Amino acid sequence: MSAAESATVPLAGGVAIPRLGLGVFQVPPDDAQRVVEDALDLGYRHVDTAAAYVNEAGVGAALKASGLPREEVFVTSKLRNGDQGHDQTLRAYDETCDRLGLEQLDLYLVHWPNPAAGRYADSWRALRRLHAEGRVRAVGVSNFLTEHLDALEGVPAVNQIELHPTFQQRDLVRTCRERGIVVQSYSPLGQGADLDDPVVVGIARTHAATPAQVVLAWHLHQGFVVIPKSARRQRLQENLAATSLRLSDDEVAAVTALDRGHRTGGDPTTFSLSQIR
Template identity: 65%
Template sequence: MNTQTTSADGSSAADVALIQIAPGVHLAQIGLGVFQVPPDEAQRVVEDALEIGYRHIDTAAAYVNETGVGAAIKASGVPREEIFVTSKLRNGDQGYDSAFRAYADTCERLGVDRLDLYLIHWPYPSAGLFVDSWRALTELAADGRVRSVGVSNFLPEHLDAIAAVSPLRPAVNQIELHPTFQQPHVIEASLAAGATVEAYSPLGQGADLDAEPVVAAAAAHDASPAQVILAWHLQRGYIVIPKSSRRERMAENLAAASLRLSEEELQAITALDSDARIGGDPATFAMTQIR
């Protein structure tokens, strides 16, 4: 299933596939991530993205920019039901009762009645609360207060732990994923748990753009290296949420949906995996994310 969007200046945005992540819940395979977008810039960035044609916005309580994202959604004129909004439960709010409060606060900051997707941001295993948090999220979903729930940065053992307390599968496992850090064991466990894989830092925060197979494919297709890497993700079935504050880069990223790489190109990029993690290790990451 594809969706065709058109930007405000009349130019056509790329055909972006819609991925079903839960019964009756679909999201655009390319979304806009707003990690590290300053609070005072978030409204402008998200308004630009919605004008260009994005319909999937990913934020988090820990990013401290939910208010700006919500203001952009309200100001954009795009009907709320056309915009898929994800946010995340930060580590310092984990726990059964606190997860309910945190979810309500997130919806208030965003100015929405409910989210389309709510994720546990990190397992934070040293706190021992992610299973209780998952119980709360499953109740939010059962009550219809959120359309779908999932996790982020969960390793196989964390996925097993939540499966033991609830039959509800996580709609998504959002993980660090890019050509030089592919986590095949986490992908395999996520798919086995019924979760769709969503890639954050899909370009390796820029570190993967100069890799030889990426540059070669970009030249062969008259595309940018970023488009090549995003196309690699899309053709492997992953959801991607590249972050950019620049309109031209946002449009470029969205246009990656129209690029098709050959099997040889896909394999060459896949062969770049070197276990080069950029972000925190979910087995030990323990910041409360409270500022």
């Protein structure tokens, strides 16, 4: 089985992360338990949340209700900007675990560098301490540009970044790969905007697939870990089925050619909000 076809990607320290998971950004707190329960029932084994999404408790309730053994589900959460700083980060991690009802996360990320606050290096130092003490299985960052990565001691296991066909951040991806950092795509469908492109629509027709499945298959072909979001059971099922879709090299190249440098989310050089639900 090739790396592009394997179900997981290895992280430093022997941890394996499922290549496709469920992101719960913008899933309302009251809906989070239902959505995550549906996803787990369909076969998802990777859930990505954050303190800033204000839905960790719902995710935790779903994990408990599922009855699945803890080791079968990979759980990620993230440090919100308002909790940055070494000691605050340690407290915030404990609070996240409490809300999720877990003793240990599989992956914990510094959500944004928030360079105006000047605390992301201290926050990262706290994550490294948590990892060294065995309180979290792997640690990484999110939305970190090369300049932010350069300021860290040690190498994050993951950099979770906005990445989709019209915004590919190729230089940053290259830097991460050179340093052994796994790239994880969020907003992998361009918040839906990339699904109407005629190239994507045409490839979808060829495979009798949905445009979303084509874009997700493109991410997987590139070796990215990808976390699409949906609150609808049918869409959750369709997204998961993208793991079985194989694109030709020409099709991958055609989607890759759609890059326009079009960011849809916050700019890591300036983004500083604490809650982003």
